[in-house]
Amino acid sequence: MASAVLKRLTSGWLPVVLLVALLLVSLLLMGDATENSARFGRMFSILLVVNVLGILALLALIGIHLFRLLRQYQRGVAGSRMTVRMVAIFAVLSVAPVLVVYYFSMQFLHRGIDSWFDVRVEKALEDALDLGRLSLDLRMREVLRQSEQLAVEMRDVSEALTALTLDELRGRSGATELVLWASSGRVMASSSADETTLVPSRPSEGILLQVRQSGSYVGLDPIQDLGLHVRVVVAVAPGEAAAEGRILQALFRIPARADTLATSVERAYSEYKELAFLRVPLKYSFTLTLSLVLLLSLLTAVLAAFYSARRLAAPIRDLAEGTRAVAAGDYSKEVPATAHDELGFLVQSFNSMTRGIARASAEALHSQHLLEEHNAYLEAVLGDLSSGVITLDEELRVQRANSAAANILGADPATWIGQRLLSLAPEGPVMRQVLAALRRRLEAGAEEWSEELELSAEGSRRVLVCSGTRLSDATSARGYVIVIDDVTALVQAQRDAAWGEVARRLAHEIKNPLTPIQLSAERLRQKYLGRLDAQEARSLDRYTHTIIQQVKTMQEMVNAFSDYARPPPLSLAPLDLNRLIGEVLELYRHSTPGARFQVELAEALPPLLADSGRLRQLLHNLLKNAIEAVADAQAGRIRVSTCSVAGDARPMLELRVCDNGSDIPGSIADRLFEPYVTSKPKGTGLGLAIVKKIVEEHGGTIWPEAQPEGGTCLVVRLRGEQRDADGDAAPTRALPGAVGAGR
Amino acid sequence: MRARLIAAGAVICALPGIAPAAGDDGALFSVERAGTRLVEDVYRLDAYIDYRFSPAVLDALENGVPLTVEVRVEVIRPRWWWWDAEVAVVSQHSLLQFHALSRQYLLTSLNTGAQLSFSRLQAALEAMGTLRDIPLLDRKLLAPEVQYQARLRAQLDIESLPSPLRPVAYLSTEWRLASEWFEWPLPS
Numbered sequence: 055m056a057s058a059v060l061k062r063l064t065s066g067w068l069p070v071v072l073l074v075a076l077l078l079v080s081l082l083l084m085g086d087a088t089e090n091s092a093r094f095g096r097m098f099s100i101l102l103v104v105n106v107l108g109i110l111a112l113l114a115l116i117g118i119h120l121f122r123l124l125r126q127y128q129r130g131v132a133g134s135r136m137t138v139r140m141v142a143i144f145a146v147l148s149v150a151p152v153l154v155v156y157y158f159s160m161q162f163l164h165r166g167i168d169s170w171f172d173v174r175v176e177k178a179l180e181d182a183l184d185l186g187r188l189s190l191d192l193r194m195r196e197v198l199r200q201s202e203q204l205a206v207e208m209r210d211v212s213e214a215l216t217a218l219t220l221d222e223l224r225g226r227s228g229a230t231e232l233v234l235w236a237s238s239g240r241v242m243a244s245s246s247a248d249e250t251t252l253v254p255s256r257p258s259e260g261i262l263l264q265v266r267q268s269g270s271y272v273g274l275d276p277i278q279d280l281g282l283h284v285r286v287v288v289a290v291a292p293g294e295a296a297a298e299g300r301i302l303q304a305l306f307r308i309p310a311r312a313d314t315l316a317t318s319v320e321r322a323y324s325e326y327k328e329l330a331f332l333r334v335p336l337k338y339s340f341t342l343t344l345s346l347v348l349l350l351s352l353l354t355a356v357l358a359a360f361y362s363a364r365r366l367a368a369p370i371r372d373l374a375e376g377t378r379a380v381a382a383g384d385y386s387k388e389v390p391a392t393a394h395d396e397l398g399f400l401v402q403s404f405n406s407m408t409r410g411i412a413r414a415s416a417e418a419l420h421s422q423h424l425l426e427e428h429n430a431y432l433e434a435v436l437g438d439l440s441s442g443v444i445t446l447d448e449e450l451r452v453q454r455a456n457s458a459a460a461n462i463l464g465a466d467p468a469t470w471i472g473q474r475l476l477s478l479a480p481e482g483p484v485m486r487q488v489l490a491a492l493r494r495r496l497e498a499g500a501e502e503w504s505e506e507l508e509l510s511a512e513g514s515r516r517v518l519v520c521s522g523t524r525l526s527d528a529t530s531a532r533g534y535v536i537v538i539d540d541v542t543a544l545v546q547a548q549r550d551a552a553w554g555e556v557a558r559r560l561a562h563e564i565k566n567p568l569t570p571i572q573l574s575a576e577r578l579r580q581k582y583l584g585r586l587d588a589q590e591a592r593s594l595d596r597y598t599h600t601i602i603q604q605v606k607t608m609q610e611m612v613n614a615f616s617d618y619a620r621p622p623p624l625s626l627a628p629l630d631l632n633r634l635i636g637e638v639l640e641l642y643r644h645s646t647p648g649a650r651f652q653v654e655l656a657e658a659l660p661p662l663l664a665d666s667g668r669l670r671q672l673l674h675n676l677l678k679n680a681i682e683a684v685a686d687a688q689a690g691r692i693r694v695s696t697c698s699v700a701g702d703a704r705p706m707l708e709l710r711v712c713d714n715g716s717d718i719p720g721s722i723a724d725r726l727f728e729p730y731v732t733s734k735p736k737g738t739g740l741g742l743a744i745v746k747k748i749v750e751e752h753g754g755t756i757w758p759e760a761q762p763e764g765g766t767c768l769v770v771r772l773r774g775e776q777r778d779a780d781g782d783a784a785p786t787r788a789l790p791g792a793v794g795a796g797r
Numbered sequence: 798m799r800a801r802l803i804a805a806g807a808v809i810c811a812l813p814g815i816a817p818a819a820g821d822d823g824a825l826f827s828v829e830r831a832g833t834r835l836v837e838d839v840y841r842l843d844a845y846i847d848y849r850f851s852p853a854v855l856d857a858l859e860n861g862v863p864l865t866v867e868v869r870v871e872v873i874r875p876r877w878w879w880w881d882a883e884v885a886v887v888s889q890h891s892l893l894q895f896h897a898l899s900r901q902y903l904l905t906s907l908n909t910g911a912q913l914s915f916s917r918l919q920a921a922l923e924a925m926g927t928l929r930d931i932p933l934l935d936r937k938l939l940a941p942e943v944q945y946q947a948r949l950r951a952q953l954d955i956e957s958l959p960s961p962l963r964p965v966a967y968l969s970t971e972w973r974l975a976s977e978w979f980e981w982p983l984p985s
Binding site: 098099102183186187258259260261273274275276277278282316317319320323324325327328330331332335336338339340342 | 856857860861862896897898899901903905910912913914915916917920924956959960961962963964965967
């Protein structure tokens with residue numbers, strides 16, 4: 055608070071102007087007072103004190119400003135160097151001429167005062183005074199003689215007549231006042247021309263002493279308000295009327311003209327004398343006043359230098375600060391506008407420049423944001439894409455690779471970024487084969503290609519479509535985009551669909567002639583069996599029987615194709631897999647003496663929602679397949695086992711049907727589940743195809759596993775239902791006859 | 798110029814020290830005696846002050862500079878817990894000047910206007926130092942049964958000097974002529 059007031063007092067120009075004005079006025083008054091004028095003479099000392107205090111205040115102000123400026127200078131505040139220089143220049147410019155004027159003023163002052171006094175003038179005045187005295191001496195001698203006569207006349211006057219005589223004598227002698235004292239000092243009588251004077255002026259002890267010694271006194275006496283008088287005191291000798299001596303005092307007026315002249319000479323002499331005496335103090339006083347004026351001017355000039363320097367430097371300081379801010383990256387700084395001069399123009403230009411930079415940088419930032427958003431969007435799209443995408447720059451360095459690419463290639467793409475694609479170390483067989491294919495294309499400098507790669511890895515077959523495009527010149531980025539699609543499932547589905555169509559057509563085309571063939575054969579038999587002899591009849595019977603039997607077989611086969619091609623819709627219901635396995639096994643246990651069944655059914659399987667008819671067929675097909683596999687074996691053994699396996703979201707049921715028969719030939723291992731793929735001499739080749747179809751209809755998976763001790767194990771994995779609190783299985787969605795996820 | 802600046806500064810420093818100071822060369826005002834009498838319920842002052850001027854002051858007087866001497870009489874009520882209370886103040890101003898034509902010293906009482914002339918300075922100083930029967934204050938103005946003190950001091954009035962002389966007078970001990978306070982109990 056106090057500091058704020060101090061700051062306002064020291065930084066505002068108004069208090070300073072007031073202070074300077076006050077000082078100026080008091081200096082003017084002091085100048086007047088120095089000349090001993092009546093008006094301000096009494097105020098001289100106060101004015102002196104006021105001025106000195108004011109100048110001290112100015113000094114303090116300057117000190118504060120100087121301190122502040124030097125502190126700013128030390129801190130390196132913008133514009134402080136310039137302010138210091140300007141203050142110095144202004145101060146020197148204003149101080150130097152003032153000092154010169156001061157020096158010459160002092161010279162003139164001293165010489166001027168000295169020149170007032172002249173020995174001749176002083177002598178002349180003294181002479182005039184002496185002359186006055188001489189002329190007055192004559193008058194004094196005359197009135198002394200007159201007074202002595204009066205004293206003689208008074209000697210014999212009795213006390214009773216004293217007053218009367220005095221009046222008469224005064225009238226005759228022309229005295230202004232006559233007083234007769236007794237020697238005791240008592241006034242015996244008095245007579246005065248001035249009626250108002252009641253108490254006569256008494257001569258001093260010195261005069262009385264002189265009268266007692268020499269008998270008379272005569273002297274000039276400047277009586278207040280009455281002018282110059284001659285005072286004569288004479289002793290009155292004792293006479294007849296009075297035994298003791300008395301004293302007579304007579305006052306005579308100097309003639310008016312002589313009085314005026316004498317007074318005038320006296321005043322002139324006296325003033326000259328006083329002035330001469332005051333010469334040195336007067337010089338001091340003038341010097342003092344002049345010095346105070348000088349100090350006032352100097353300090354005001356210095357103070358003004360501070361103000362004007364700061365004012366001039368302010369816009370430059372602002373500009374410097376603004377430049378610093380811009381250099382530091384702060385474009386929001388606006389330099390306050392100043393006057394309409396060149397500096398103001400500079401400030402305006404600076405401001406518009408900063409605004410321009412700020413706008414440009416904001417735009418750049420905005421574009422950068424857009425770009426980032428775009429990149430993020432691209433990243434998200436690429437991330438969600440099921441196709442693997444890899445982009446390469448001109449040097450074939452990996453710029454970007456999405457997660458799908460990593461999944462397909464079985465590697466971590468994050469480690470690739472920035473590396474040359476072709477020099478990457480393959481992290482698996484898939485990647486090695488893909489890289490080999492890419493190398494061929496890239497090294498050949500192909501512009502655009504698309505290639506289907508059939509890869510075999512870890513016993514599985516995968517089909518990848520790998521396409522690449524060289525980025526056109528139109529975009530700034532040059533290089534390649536490589537898209538890798540895993541089309542294994544698609545190819546499989548296509549194959550399945552093709553087979554379905556074949557089966558359907560086959561069924562349709564073959565089924566139609568079969569019935570007439572069968573009917574014809576039956577009629578043939580019926581019509582001619584009775585007419586022929588026994589041997590021929592037996593042959594006919596055998597032939598027709600064969601025809602009918604084969605047609606039946608064909609019909610069954612066609613029905614099977616038809617079922618495969620157009621399965622009836624699923625009817626899902628809760629099912630106990632273990633019980634179903636038991637039922638089905640029961641049929642085979644006695645009819646197949648060559649095989650020994652081994653059953654390992656796990657307790658507490660997850661509930662299963664499935665079509666029981668289809669699952670029964672699945673089991674039949676699997677068991678048939680196994681029985682056929684062990685048909686040639688010495689000790690055929692078929693192991694059927696179930697267990698529950700933890701799945702991703704829900705529990706899985708696993709069914710394993712293993713045999714110790716012949717191994718699956720490598721040539722068909724990949725296409726084991728395709729129709730007409732079989733290693734057996736007889737059989738439609740549809741058994742496992744249908745199995746796979748059923749498994750996929752139920753959203754499960756199936757794969758073969760080679761047994762270490764020989765033989766094959768077919769593993770079916772079906773999705774179980776979540777076990778609810780009340781034991782009911784939640785209804786699952788209807789599973790279409792779609793292709794399940796390939797393994 | 799520098800010396801003058803210092804002189805100017807010295808004036809400021811000396812200003813607060815207007816306190817009475819003894820001049821050298823025996824130039825001293827001293828109150829020889831002072832006392833009050835009660836005449837018809839009015840306190841009247843009698844005092845004798847010995848004025849001795851310094852040569853510089855005498856020189857100024859001879860050269861026509863009028864001198865004013867102030868005799869200040871105060872009636873105070875002493876207080877132990879605070880400054881003394883001023884009950885009454887009476888100042889007697891006397892003007893002493895030299896009349897060159899008649900070679901007389903004129904003594905004028907500025908209070909009454911009465912003027913006396915002396916051919917010798919000593920006579921004039923004695924007349925100036927003799928105060929007789931000066932009415933001071935009415936007894937009715939004072940509270941009964943309270944002990945009052947009276948005190949008196951004489952000093953040369955520098956402020957009455959011609960203004961050029963004042964700075965010098967304030968700085969010089971020759972000009973700062975004043976007596977000590979002379980104090981006595983006011984008879985009740």
